[in-house]
Amino acid sequence: MGASKKPPFSATPSAGRESVAAEEAPLLPAEHGGGGSASVLGAVFNVSTSVVGAGIMSIPAAMRVLGVAPAAALIACAAVLADAAAGFLLRHTRGAPSSYAALMGDAFGRAGAALLNVFVAANAVGTLTVYLVIVGDVMSGAAGGGDDAHAGVLQEWFGRRWWTGREVVLVAAAAILLPLVLRKRVDSLRFTSALSILLAVVFMLISLGIAVYALLKGTATMPRMLPDFSRLSSPFELFTAVPVIVVAFTFHFNVHPIRAELSKASDMKAAVRISLVLCAAIYAAVGFFGFLLFGDATMADVLANFDRSSGAGVPQALNDAARLSYALHLVLVFPLLFFSLRVNVDELLFPGRRPLAADTRRFVSLTAVLMAVLYALAIAIPSIWTLFEYSGSTFAVTISLIFPGAIVLRDVHGIAKRKDKALAATMIILAVVTSSIAIASNIMSSISDKVRRGHEASR
Numbered sequence: 379m380g381a382s383k384k385p386p387f388s389a390t391p392s393a394g395r396e397s398v399a400a401e402e403a404p405l406l407p408a409e410h411g412g413g414g415s416a417s418v419l420g421a422v423f424n425v426s427t428s429v430v431g432a433g434i435m436s437i438p439a440a441m442r443v444l445g446v447a448p449a450a451a452l453i454a455c456a457a458v459l460a461d462a463a464a465g466f467l468l469r470h471t472r473g474a475p476s477s478y479a480a481l482m483g484d485a486f487g488r489a490g491a492a493l494l495n496v497f498v499a500a501n502a503v504g505t506l507t508v509y510l511v512i513v514g515d516v517m518s519g520a521a522g523g524g525d526d527a528h529a530g531v532l533q534e535w536f537g538r539r540w541w542t543g544r545e546v547v548l549v550a551a552a553a554i555l556l557p558l559v560l561r562k563r564v565d566s567l568r569f570t571s572a573l574s575i576l577l578a579v580v581f582m583l584i585s586l587g588i589a590v591y592a593l594l595k596g597t598a599t600m601p602r603m604l605p606d607f608s609r610l611s612s613p614f615e616l617f618t619a620v621p622v623i624v625v626a627f628t629f630h631f632n633v634h635p636i637r638a639e640l641s642k643a644s645d646m647k648a649a650v651r652i653s654l655v656l657c658a659a660i661y662a663a664v665g666f667f668g669f670l671l672f673g674d675a676t677m678a679d680v681l682a683n684f685d686r687s688s689g690a691g692v693p694q695a696l697n698d699a700a701r702l703s704y705a706l707h708l709v710l711v712f713p714l715l716f717f718s719l720r721v722n723v724d725e726l727l728f729p730g731r732r733p734l735a736a737d738t739r740r741f742v743s744l745t746a747v748l749m750a751v752l753y754a755l756a757i758a759i760p761s762i763w764t765l766f767e768y769s770g771s772t773f774a775v776t777i778s779l780i781f782p783g784a785i786v787l788r789d790v791h792g793i794a795k796r797k798d799k800a801l802a803a804t805m806i807i808l809a810v811v812t813s814s815i816a817i818a819s820n821i822m823s824s825i826s827d828k829v830r831r832g833h834e835a836s837r
Contacts, residue, residue: 438668
């Protein structure tokens with residue numbers, strides 16, 4: 379099979395696109411990359427923003443489970459595999475396929491493209507809902523009993539008022555997000571992406587400052603380098619950290635839209651690598667400082683630790699600054715992930731239609747419906763961390779490792795080398811084995827917790 383082979387299916391139509399002005403068809407042009415005006419720096423910001431989301435807050439908990447050395451090694455390995463998977467997607471894009479879904483359609487037909495659309499949409503809905511829940515928790519607090527309940531920043535500052543409630547806070551967030559989610563070009567989000575990465579770095583520096591302060595006060599100790607098996611219910615619990623790290627490096631659904639707007643498509647590979655190095659460094663630093671600061675009390679959502687004050691006489695203003703900086707970071711990350719959600723839902727529901735950006739009514743209607751669904755979920759569901767954990771073991775792992783590997787093994791254009799296929803097979807095996815063990819461990823842990831609570835309640 380040669381590269382000139384006509385693909386059996388393309389998830390994005392090409393007919394009539396030449397007649398659409400460039401500014402009216404910016405989402406996913408028919409060409410497979412290049413020809414735009416975006417710079418490498420803008421691509422780096424957008425890729426980095428796609429990578430660094432809510433997943434960063436679970437990195438300290440992953441270090442608590444694994445220890446610093448294995449967690450750092452896993453972050454490095456995940457970054458390498460993410461780079462390899464992105465390289466596979468870029469290398470196997472030929473001719474008309476101009477999106478991840480179109481590439482899956484090229485390899486596996488309409489069913490493959492539809493499956494990818496479903497997985498990306500499901501992953502994006504879960505992740506974006508988590509973002510909104512976090513913003514609501516930080517600003518308005520979390521309801522519930524025991525350790526799950528805590529006040530938000532607004533309630534701490536002004537007390538309980540009607541305008542400090544979750545519903546009002548999320549409406550205010552919508553006002554900020556609306557002009558951003560209505561942008562039709564990925565590159566138009568480069569400035570908010572740059573600001574979001576800056577805020578992630580601010581969060582890292584605040585964590586560093588608090589951790590150093592705690593060390594000087596003697597209230598923190600150096601974190602352990604290796605796992606403490608005495609604190610694990612079973613050795614298999616170590617595998618639960620793998621999906622957490624994989625989720626933190628899931629950005630592959632935005633590879634094609636970002637590449638399509640670059641002035642030189644070949645620059646995308648460099649942009650991806652620079653972004654992965656930057657994000658891996660941020661992850662390692664936040665994980666280390668968070669684990670150093672909170673030790674074995676580190677929670678799955680490290681922001682919840684800041685909600686309870688980091689102790690050691692640290693001014694509450696620093697804790698609030700850490701929470702607010704990351705909540706704002708998520709607000710700025712939201713539009714980029716929403717961009718991917720909208721494109722994939724449109725490809726799934728309206729195949730063969732003209733470009734989404736050229737159909738204003740469809741674009742605005744789809745945006746409004748998706749935003750309404752996300753906000754309804756964020757208000758109705760107080761906490762979905764369990765859902766987020768399982769989505770990492772399924773949707774994120776499949777999107778970032780299994781599907782790229784399957785495309786290489788399918789090799790419809792006959793361009794994959796033997797080492798590429800060996801790496802692709804290894805990626806799929808690692809993803810399936812570690813995710814299966816993680817899911818089984820999570821299920822067994824949930825059952826054990828329910829049994830223990832039942833015994834405690836019967837006493």
